[in-house]
Amino acid sequence: xxxxxxxxxxxxxxxxxxxxxxxxxxxxxxxxxxxxxxxxxxxxxxxxxxxxxxxxxxxxxxxxxxxxxxxxxxxxxxxxxxxxxxxxxxxxxxxxxxxxxxxxxxxxxxxxxxxxxxxxxxxxxxxxxxxxxxxxxxxxxxxxxxxxxxxxxxxxxxxxxxxxxxxxxxxxxxxxxxxxxxxxxxxxxxxxxxxxxxxxxxxxxxxxxxxxxxxxxxxxxxxxxxxxxxxxxxxxxxxxxxxxxxxxxxxxxxxxxxxxxxxxxxxxxxxxxxxxxxxxxxxxxxxxxxxxxxxxxxxxxxxxxxxxxxxxxxx
Amino acid sequence: xxxxxxxxxxxxxxxxxxxxxxxxxxxxxxxxxxxxxxxxxxxxxxxxxxxxxxxxxxxxxxxxxxxxxxxxxxxxxxxxxxxxxxxxxxxxxxxxxxxxxxxxxxxxxxxxxxxxxxxxxxxxxxxxxxxxxxxxxxxxxxxxxxxxxxxxxxxxxxxxxxxxxxxxxxxxxxxxxxxxxxxxxxxxxxxxxxxxxxxxxxxxxxxxxxxxxxxxxxxxxxxxxxxxxxxxxxxxxxxxxxxxxxxxxxxxxxxxxxxxxxxxxxxxxxxxxxxxxxxxxxxxxxxxxxxxxxxxxxxxxxxxxxxxxxxxxxx
Numbered sequence: 001x002x003x004x005x006x007x008x009x010x011x012x013x014x015x016x017x018x019x020x021x022x023x024x025x026x027x028x029x030x031x032x033x034x035x036x037x038x039x040x041x042x043x044x045x046x047x048x049x050x051x052x053x054x055x056x057x058x059x060x061x062x063x064x065x066x067x068x069x070x071x072x073x074x075x076x077x078x079x080x081x082x083x084x085x086x087x088x089x090x091x092x093x094x095x096x097x098x099x100x101x102x103x104x105x106x107x108x109x110x111x112x113x114x115x116x117x118x119x120x121x122x123x124x125x126x127x128x129x130x131x132x133x134x135x136x137x138x139x140x141x142x143x144x145x146x147x148x149x150x151x152x153x154x155x156x157x158x159x160x161x162x163x164x165x166x167x168x169x170x171x172x173x174x175x176x177x178x179x180x181x182x183x184x185x186x187x188x189x190x191x192x193x194x195x196x197x198x199x200x201x202x203x204x205x206x207x208x209x210x211x212x213x214x215x216x217x218x219x220x221x222x223x224x225x226x227x228x229x230x231x232x233x234x235x236x237x238x239x240x241x242x243x244x245x246x247x248x249x250x251x252x253x254x255x256x257x258x259x260x261x262x263x264x265x266x267x268x269x270x271x272x273x274x275x276x277x278x279x280x281x282x283x284x285x286x287x288x289x290x291x292x293x294x295x296x297x298x299x300x301x302x303x304x305x306x307x308x309x310x311x312x313x314x315x
Numbered sequence: 316x317x318x319x320x321x322x323x324x325x326x327x328x329x330x331x332x333x334x335x336x337x338x339x340x341x342x343x344x345x346x347x348x349x350x351x352x353x354x355x356x357x358x359x360x361x362x363x364x365x366x367x368x369x370x371x372x373x374x375x376x377x378x379x380x381x382x383x384x385x386x387x388x389x390x391x392x393x394x395x396x397x398x399x400x401x402x403x404x405x406x407x408x409x410x411x412x413x414x415x416x417x418x419x420x421x422x423x424x425x426x427x428x429x430x431x432x433x434x435x436x437x438x439x440x441x442x443x444x445x446x447x448x449x450x451x452x453x454x455x456x457x458x459x460x461x462x463x464x465x466x467x468x469x470x471x472x473x474x475x476x477x478x479x480x481x482x483x484x485x486x487x488x489x490x491x492x493x494x495x496x497x498x499x500x501x502x503x504x505x506x507x508x509x510x511x512x513x514x515x516x517x518x519x520x521x522x523x524x525x526x527x528x529x530x531x532x533x534x535x536x537x538x539x540x541x542x543x544x545x546x547x548x549x550x551x552x553x554x555x556x557x558x559x560x561x562x563x564x565x566x567x568x569x570x571x572x573x574x575x576x577x578x579x580x581x582x583x584x585x586x587x588x589x590x591x592x593x594x595x596x597x598x599x600x601x602x603x604x605x606x607x608x609x610x611x612x613x614x615x616x617x618x619x620x621x622x623x624x625x626x627x628x629x630x
Contacts, residue, residue: 151606152581152626153594154469162603253589264587266467270626271606272579274568274598279468283589288477291466291586297622300615307612311467311585 001094001122004063007036007045008129013181013211014039016241019066019133023049025088027060044069046079050086058087065126067097067119070105080106083115090116094126098137128298128312132241135262141236142243145182145263146252147175148279152268155276156249161194163277170304171267176201178265180209183240184227188251189217197246212239216251232258249281256283264295264311267303316409316437319378322351322360323444328496328526329354331556334381334448338364340403342375359384361394365401373402380441382412382434385420395421398430405431409441413452443613443627447556450577456551457558460497460578461567462490463594467583470591471564476509478592485619486582491516493580495524498555499542503566504532512561527554531566547573564596571598579610579626582618 001024008022018041025033033056035048043051046068050057062068068079068091083091091110096119097103107117127134135143149167150156157163165172179185180201187197192215200210213226221228229235232255235243245255255261285291295311302308316339323337333356340348348371350363358366361383365372377383383394383406398406406425411434412418422432442449450458464482465471472478480487494500495516502512507530515525528541536543544550547570550558560570570576600606614625 148468150469152469152579152610152624153463154465154467155593158600158603159597164603166603256587256589264467269607270610270612271603272571272595272598272610273600273603273606274571274595275593276600278470278590278593280587280589282474283587285473285587285589285591288473288479288481288586288588291588292584295467295585295587297585297620300622305612307615309467 001063001065001092003031004065005122005125005129007034008065010036011039012129012132013183013240013242015041016132016136016183016239017041018044019130021045021064021066021130023065024063025049025053025057025060026063027053027056032056032060042075044076044079047076047082050082053086059089061090061092062088063092063121065094065129067093067095067102067104068106068110069097069099069102070109071101078106080109083110084113088115092121093117093119094122095119098134131262136241141260142184142238142241143262144235144243144245144255144260145178145265146245146255146261147178147247147265147267148252149175149267150269150279151271151273151276153272153274153276154279155273156247156279157277158273159275159277161277163195166271167267167269167306168304171269171306171308173203174303174308175267176203177206179211179244180206182211182242182244184214184238184242185211185244185246186214186216186251187246188248189215189221190250191248192221192223199246211244214238214243216254232260235260249277249279252279253281253283256280262313266309266311267306268309269306316378316380316407318346319380320437320440320444322349323380325351326354327444327447328498328555328557330356331447331451331498331554332356334445336360336379336381336445338380339378340364340368340372340375341378342368342371347371347375357390359391359394362391362397365397368401374404376405376407377403378407380409380444382408382410382417382419383421383425384412384414384417385424386416393421395424398425399428403430407436408432408434409437410434413449446577451556456575457499457553457556458577459550459558459560459570459575460493460580461560461570461576462493462562462580462582463567464490464582465584465594466586466588466591468587468589468591469594470588471562471594472592473588474591476592478510481586482582482584482621483619486584486621486623488518489618489623490582491518492521494526494559495521497526497557497559499529499553499557500526500559500561501529501531501566502561503563504530504536505565506563507536507538514561526559529553529558531569547575550575564592564594567594568596568598571595577628581624581626582621583624584621
């Protein structure tokens with residue numbers, strides 16, 4: 001299942017309105033097929049893995065990060081039907097599919113065909129892997145990730161505005177990879193006008209993966225090729241299931257004040273600035289007690305001499 | 316040697332003017348003696364370990380975090396002589412003793428008696444373990460540790476001053492343990508007058524280990540029982556080899572601006588404050604390039620839901 005989750009991560013940010021799913025087919029202890037939801041949402045992971053496995057799928061076990069779909073569509077057959085036809089012996093799913101067209105019907109169809117089925121394996125990680133899809137379904141908006149790049153004392157720039165560079169090359173490359181995993185990327189009007197960020201993906205082979213650029217501005221801005229929204233509350237209209245908020249402090253604070261941040265990426269350089277520009281302005285916090293219990297550390301890693309911590313909002 | 320270093324840490328902050336040293340004596344693969352510099356500086360680690368080992372020290376290996384001393388004093392014999400008399404076969408030292416009364420003479424005396432000697436094992440960790448002693452010897456002042464307790468966005472309080480509590484019980488207990496490892500603890504005048512910190516050690520069994528309280532103030536203050544210094548440059552006069560700077564932002568910034576911080580303890584809670592009080596004010600940084608290359612991460616650990624990172628100044 002962990003391998004299937006790694007495959008699912010490959011197209012995070014490119015499968016909307018479908019979830020990014022991974023599938024691994026194992027026969028006699030050997031992987032015979034691997035698949036993941038393709039860009040645009042089709043083919044599904046199971047179809048791709050079954051195509052690779054061919055006849056080897058007969059009697060095999062399929063590990064999928066989400067329940068196989070039970071609904072045919074003009075864009076492809078139901079994965080549950082494909083698995084039955086291929087003769088797999090067992091299907092291990094991390095989650096049931098909340099889509100009302102499936103919602104247990106996929107697993108039921110498999111079980112009716114005599115296939116052993118189970119759910120729940122690595123379910124928390126699987127939920128995190130399709131958090132964008134689930135957020136869109138449950139809250140009607142994309143999952144929002146806020147990126148901060150700070151010094152140890154929480155500054156994003158010197159007092160005079162100098163901010164290049166706080167983090168090193170490895171951290172900045174990772175931040176570009178994160179851009180490629182989001183359909184849309186947002187900055188505030190001030191950051192756009194002062195820093196003129198290109199907001200593209202400057203990584204070899206991923207140059208064409210630049211997300212839709214979005215500007216947060218309460219007044220009209222001349223921004224060709226960009227989408228402009230007046231308030232964080234307007235993100236429901238944005239394309240895709242993943243929005244990356246890159247700054248500056250005003251935009252970050254507006255999203256936090258609206259409690260519209262689901263995931264926090266903090267890139268921290270081992271430097272002290274002192275008296276610099278704060279990462280955040282007022283986020284409407286009335287007391288320290290209200291600040292606690294909201295964020296859970298999900299991952300911490302070194303990137304060169306910097307560190308990246310990922311926090312997830314507890315709801 | 317790692318075990319000897321753990322023993323050496325027991326009396327960090329209580330052995331000045333002597334270094335805090337650890338010693339483990341091993342015979343036939345078994346630990347037969349353990350010692351560490353006692354409070355006040357005597358007995359030395361080797362004397363304590365040899366006393367525990369007794370006749371078992373004959374033919375054994377002694378691991379010491381610092382070269383055994385070669386000089387007799389009214390307070391005790393030379394450890395090199397004790398090791399020779401005990402008949403140890405081998406002495407493994409992490410470092411040579413920079414004290415001019417020893418400085419290689421201890422190892423030479425051991426070697427002359429037919430004992431196998433070596434140095435360099437875990438030398439970087441050993442230097443860190445007696446950094447206070449070495450700082451006093453080389454720079455004529457105590458080692459300075461700056462403690463910060465911040466939110467993820469680098470705030471030490473809400474805008475209205477509320478700061479209790481940012482970190483949780485585990486982190487606060489650890490901070491009290493750090494107090495017990497310092498001979499002196501400093502706060503700025505403002506912090507003293509507003510927060511009225513007790514600056515004691517509120518841990519069971521360590522209540523009597525409160526460090527000397529020091530106030531940083533450029534004007535006269537009425538502070539019974541406290542030492543007052545007018546500038547960070549005055550720390551040479553303070554007792555002991557370890558000074559803990561606990562705040563507030565003004566005192567922290569003054570020490571950083573003077574480049575008088577050797578070690579940084581950052582306790583971070585998984586909360587965002589936004590628009591709160593910054594951990595630091597101006598520290599005299601002219602450009603980002605000057606900020607880089609100064610701090611190396613030495614340790615990172617979880618304390619409840621908080622995290623502690625220890626950085627060491629690269630000089």
